[in-house]
Amino acid sequence: MxxxxxxxxxxxxxxxxxxxxxxxxxxxxxxxxxxxxxxxxxxxxxxxxxxxxxxxxxxxxxxxxxxxxxxxxxxxxxxxxxxxxxxxxxxxxxxxxxxVAHGLNPHALRGMRESVEKLARELVDGALESEAFDAIEALAQEMPLQVVPDLLGWEEEVRPHLLSWAEAAFDTSGPLSPRNEAKLPAVGELIEYATTVSRERRVAPKGLGAKIIEAADEGRIEHERCPALMLDFLGPSLDTTASALGAALYLFATRPEQWQKIRENHSLIPNAINEVVRWQSPxxxxxxxxxxxxxxxxxxxxxxxxxxxxxxxxxRDERAWDRPDDFDVERENVSRQVGFGYGVHACAGQGLSRLEMGALLNELVGRVERIELTGEPAVGVNSIIRAFESLPIRLVAA
Ligand code: HEM
CATH class of the missing domain: 3.30.43.20 (Uridine Diphospho-n-acetylenolpyruvylglucosamine Reductase; domain 2)
Structure with missing residues (x-):
């Protein structure tokens, strides 16, 4: 010690x-x-x-x-x-x-709003057509999977690996044990990919990945730093948002009175997002x-x-929060939650996450009367990330 x-x-x-x-x-x-x-x-x-x-x-x-x-x-x-x-x-x-944060600032995000909202509409169209479905795969993961790789400029062939690489990177950030050591090869692949795309400049010209290489070309960082900066995006940009979205759907399915509150008052959605992130802490x-x-x-x-x-x-500290285990979309002063961190390292991608979550919730509140669980949800085993790995639900149209 x-x-x-x-x-x-x-x-x-x-x-x-x-x-x-x-x-x-x-x-x-x-x-x-x-x-x-x-x-x-x-x-x-x-x-x-x-x-x-x-x-x-x-x-x-x-x-x-x-x-x-x-x-x-x-x-x-x-x-x-x-x-x-x-x-x-x-x-x-x-x-x-x-x-890293430049392409994720409010100005850059404003330009993405329309396409994220369109995507939310399409995802909800598809979900409403399904009888019952797994909300993690169909909504919680699909939203960031459709938004983030394009924004960052990753190639098509790498996309099927992104979630499992990120999951492995988080899991192996905990203490190593036989359980998570099995995921080290996946982390090796992730690092190898970050190194190769940086060396071979295999990123779409307008994506945030290209901005990193541009910064190196302009001498603002060493070229050797590019893989590490790529990892800043590859690691935390997908399953964090998927975790928060999955939690939101679980919470609104199991607390229908909270769903009715945001259906009646859409302006509560930003507060609800903070409350989801506080409750879940991805x-x-x-x-x-x-x-x-x-x-x-x-x-x-x-x-x-x-x-x-x-x-x-x-x-969840009872010294800081009234009824800390309750989920309350009207909770006061919830923006002080630390689920996105705080201070100089506070999450650089939280604006993007809030945009994705806000778009999906806004679309759902207008069109869905109830979210119903149709089976037992399962939580994934990961040292750092808390996330549902499956969440069987049905959407009841308004
Ligand atoms: C609900 C979704 C998310 C949650 C809960 C989350 C959580 C966090 C937390 C807790 C930190 C602070 C780490 C620390 O203080 O050591 C952080 C940092 C960071 N996050 Fe997120 N994150 C989310 C989404 C994203 C997304 C979508 C991106 C990128 C597109 C992203 C990129 C980053 C980066 C680059 C940092 C490092 C910032 C720095 O060290 O200055 N995150 N995130």
């Missing part, structure tokens, strides 16, 4: 990454929050911040909690993340982020390293220690 006041730091003995804990995490998070603001997780030998206040403060203080040593829970992945925007600090981070955690000794809520964590920032637990 890279030290803290060990004798006073509460210890969590459970395994947060067992299959059982991944599938049913919320009581474990509560237990950890009740242990204290800083908890030593014995299994993974890492400090954890399970409460909202400390997670938000750490995200807001990028000097005391750095990302440059990687944000994963194992050395292999932290090494693989080197050079990405996600895993950089200071001036280097600012520079890279300006390149990215359950990432880590930071404290470069020097730091006191957190009375516990001194010494320099070099890695900390687990528990976004999903912070978003």
């Amino acid at each position: 890279k030290g803290a006041l060990r004798e006073t730091t509460p210890v969590y003995d459970g395994d947060l990454f067992s299959e059982e804990a991944i599938l049913d995490p919320y009581e474990r998070y509560r237990e950890m929050r009740n242990l204290g603001p800083v908890v030593w997780v014995a299994r993974q030998e890492i400090f954890a911040l399970p409460r909202y206040e400390q997670v938000r403060a750490a995200l807001g203080d990028a000097k005391s909690f750095v990302s440059g040593c990687g944000v994963a829970l194992n050395d292999f992945t932290n090494q693989a993340q080197q050079g990405t925007t996600l895993a950089s600090d200071g001036e280097e981070h600012r520079n890279q982020r300006s390149i 990215v359950r955690f990432f880590t930071r390293v404290a470069p020097s000794d730091i006191e957190i809520a009375g516990t001194t964590v010494s320099g070099g220690a890695r900390l687990l920032l528990m976004f999903a637990s912070a978003n």
Whole structure:
């Protein structure tokens, strides 16, 4: 243990990454929050911040909690993340982020609104024609799969691999175990692809991938950095949004009164999106390293220690949220949720995600009276991403 006041730091003995804990995490998070603001997780030998206040403060203080040593829970992945925007600090981070985020800013997104809305219309047309269907495949994954690869300029032949590569990249960001080690070859393919497209410039000329190569040609970043910046897009752009969309459909199917609220008042949709992301927290955690000794809520964590920032637990913290496990589209002040992170590393793609989710929900509220579950939903087993892997539903037309 890279030290803290060990004798006073509460210890969590459970395994947060067992299959059982991944599938049913919320009581474990509560237990950890009740242990204290800083908890030593014995299994993974890492400090954890399970409460909202400390997670938000750490995200807001990028000097005391750095990302440059990687944000994963194992050395292999932290090494693989080197050079990405996600895993950089200071001036280097600012520079890279300006390149990565440029094509995702509100101005760029305005130009996409119409085509995303058209796509939402087509997806809902198809869904209304089906008797019962899997909402994850037909809607939650299909929306980002149709939007993101075109925006970024990836080739057709790579598209069937994107979801499984991203899923593997998230899963292997947790502690390595025989379960997720089996996915390392898929991560290897992802890295190989990012390297090859950068070297061979195999990206559509107007896509965001091409902008990265352009930035290197103009000397704004080193050419060797291009694969890492491609990974900034390849990793987090699909199954995060798919997770949030899947959760939205599950929540509205199982809480019909919340569906009626947004049907009656469409202006609640942006708030509902924040509430979905708070409730679901698609990215359950990432880590930071404290470069020097730091006191957190009375516990001194010494320099070099890695900390687990528990976004999903912070978003359910009863100290920060009234009725935290309830889903409430009218929840006040929900935009302070940390499901998209916060501070300088806050999600660069959240505008795009909100656009995709907003378009689909807007289309559905106008045309669907009820969303009904037709079978048992299943949650995927992944160390970092929480997402339904299947969600059988039927849409009842208005
Ligand atoms: C519901 C959907 C999404 C969720 C929940 C989500 C979540 C997050 C979180 C929690 C972070 C912060 C990481 C940290 O602080 O260490 C982050 C960063 C990031 N996200 Fe997202 N994300 C989503 C969608 C997207 C999309 C669609 C894209 C790209 C098109 C994207 C690209 C990025 C990038 C590039 C970063 C790194 C930003 C930086 O380090 O400055 N994300 N995301």
